[in-house]
Amino acid sequence: REEVKMTDNAVFSQNKVLTIDTMNPNVKNVEYAVRGPIVQRAVQIEKELREGMKKPFTEVIKANIGDAHAMGQQPITFFRQVLALCSYPELLKDNMFPEDAKSRARRILQACGGSSLGAYSASQGIDCVRQDVARYIERRDGGVPCDPDNVYLTSGASDGIVTMLKLLVCGEGASKTGVMISIPQYPLYSAALAELGAVQVNYYLNEEKCWSMDLSELERSLAEARKHCNPKVLCIINPGNPTGQVQSRQCIEDVIRFAAKEHLFLMADEVYQDNVYAEGCQFHSFKKVLFELGPQYSNTVELVSFHSTSKCYMGECGFRGGYMEVINMDPEVKAQLIKLVSVRLCPAVPGQALMDMVVNSPQPGEPSYTTFMKERTATLSLLAEKAKLTEEMLNTVPGITCNPVQGAMYSFPNISLPQKAIKEAKALGQAPDMFYCMKMLEETGICLVPGSGFGQKDGTYHFRMTILPPTDKLKLLLAKVKEFHQKFTRQYS
């Protein structure tokens, strides 16, 4: 009996199979500031407030993430009507819905297996949705043709970006794939690269020139990277996240010529394509500019562009809808891409349906057109107002300098931090702007993301804040930021 017992005990290892030491080290290297420690603390503080803990504020204002509906933005009525009809087709018998919503729902359901959103779709996405995406792209780009076979529906843009990087990244040591990303960047990129074990190649945006891209900086970055890896991808976010700039047509042309010359695969993250606010700014798709450069370019440069249901005037983040269009992709690689996406079966079908409505919205003469346009315009105008307001108010604060929010949903102001604060932060092992944002959260309830989570030039400090809170709350937030910054500066001077 004793022996049995001993054997039995011997069975149970004291060590777990999966520990921080035995787990995949690439996952350990992943960082994602937009939902990082500061946001976790914000959630905790909200709980403390609910439990009655006394704080110098009564609510947490989250300006950390581009989550429009959470900030009170209303969904587009037509979109939601169609989704309700698709979810519960009994409603098609009802008279409460406009005819165009009904016919759209019927069209989507007809394209679904068993006429149900509950059937798997083709892995590349529902055929008729991809066709609608293709027509949308053609209209947007003034007639440049788009083949629906080049369109892949995705679970938000993130999914598409990760999928493309998965195809592209390989090699070890000096032949490991390098991926050029802008700094500051949206941390999905650095996270995906860490997970895949790729080499992150930084190129810096020019803060002095409103976060524009400099050709010389691209050249410097590439030359340096070539010493230790095999750079083959160049990622661009336009309009910019977290920096809110809108790239000029000239700049896009320069980037495409650079990619062609240097044999780089282009990834254009264009999820904010409707979010352009500044006068004189305009969205130019990489694809359109590529085709305007002529067949030498349009027949050779490999490009993928991403879009999403989460941003623009829709803000439907929770549905995880999106698409990507690939241009000049090798047909053998396309077959591999289709195989790869088929393993995960399909993007969520409600998100595909929503993507369809975004690319094929109500047209003049249709019953839902007026309401749709009113809602769309109201949302975009309000965002434009808030972009302006944010820039102006931040620039009144001594020690904060803020570029115009030309597009997207974020301001990324430069903050001067006193040496004493920098020292104290470093003593705590924190990035100075993390120290600053954490203090702001504790003292004011405002949740921002420190610039260090996106990357920035050494010795500069920033934070990212969304322009999404309702105007009143945004004003309050900006006033509190001002007050906090002044107090913080005094305290550490």
Add this chain to the structure above:
Amino acid sequence: REEVKMTDNAVFSQNKVLTIDTMNPNVKNVEYAVRGPIVQRAVQIEKELREGMKKPFTEVIKANIGDAHAMGQQPITFFRQVLALCSYPELLKDNMFPEDAKSRARRILQACGGSSLGAYSASQGIDCVRQDVARYIERRDGGVPCDPDNVYLTSGASDGIVTMLKLLVCGEGASKTGVMISIPQYPLYSAALAELGAVQVNYYLNEEKCWSMDLSELERSLAEARKHCNPKVLCIINPGNPTGQVQSRQCIEDVIRFAAKEHLFLMADEVYQDNVYAEGCQFHSFKKVLFELGPQYSNTVELVSFHSTSKCYMGECGFRGGYMEVINMDPEVKAQLIKLVSVRLCPAVPGQALMDMVVNSPQPGEPSYTTFMKERTATLSLLAEKAKLTEEMLNTVPGITCNPVQGAMYSFPNISLPQKAIKEAKALGQAPDMFYCMKMLEETGICLVPGSGFGQKDGTYHFRMTILPPTDKLKLLLAKVKEFHQKFTRQYS
């Protein structure tokens, strides 16, 4: 000018950046038979039929994938009512919906940012949904406690499985992680392992004993694997896919003891937990059995269990809903897991809402209860009938031997193929059962998946067919399979 032109031409490389030779070789190694070449051909044939091409059949019957709604299964009314209400909350004002559907929709919306399905949820999933999942697990497992903090909502079970494997897989050469999977397996596993570059360690299910797991086979497989890699994960699918077996309580106990003794992390794919048809069979969750083995086991063995909205009586594949529960996971690893899932922001929120309804379905006394139970029972009884029908009819075919479909949604019969057919297939570079299934598709319009796509003992041949087609169509399909098999056998004898 000549020089400029030359420079300009030099810019354009003849080679693409991304080719089959430069792409990620791990992705090239991925295979996914459920949507592989045979299904692509089926889609083509459907198109040819639509275009009027003459065939020896008038429609393609797809029995390749567990896609219930595509095969005509109706969604649960209550689920779809709540989804419609959540999508378009204006409907809450209407009197056409039962009160319990409305209150459920209100509860879900309250838990969403800005009361909208369009807001991001917490990356781990909506709090109240995770709480409902935890209570469901507790009821299912006779009171074994479940902490909502151990529950992670996912985009279908596939997403959870891949995420867990991502955490677990690391190392190179002889220390590379080995993952034990059953053969036959569901090819998501082999695909994910190929993508991650892990070592696939096969253990064979015992076809003679109704696809049960043998301890001695697990031991053989592990001992062999230890010679060349570091096996640390054991995956089980119960009820089985593609094999349809339901594991006995004793078998599960043996597996858990084996995992404890051999220091293996357990992954239990339990997405078919409501799909149990055979008399005397019952679903036992790995977690419940683990806790019944006592604290020595329940405090040490690391287990993750997966569930989904796609199977059981719901069949809501298109919504990509799911959850996983982790047991005895190291707290530091849990933090890493939360970080990892936060990069992709959140699973689609409509799928989360649907998961909530699955784990918290209408209760006796509530207005939707009777209809819900009627629909649920009808679907499950019909599946049980079709499971029996499939087994019986296949076993009348000389040369086809079929285990009982005890659970899940598939039959995986053994087929004898004449030597001449095997030879001809091999000459074509095809697996013999791929050759067989492809011929069946061309001649009868029936789309099955060859056993080689799931793995099988050398020299044996199988196909997987779902039991999902409507009864009439299923009978027709089975009659055609019989006729084809006889003809094929004659032709190659």
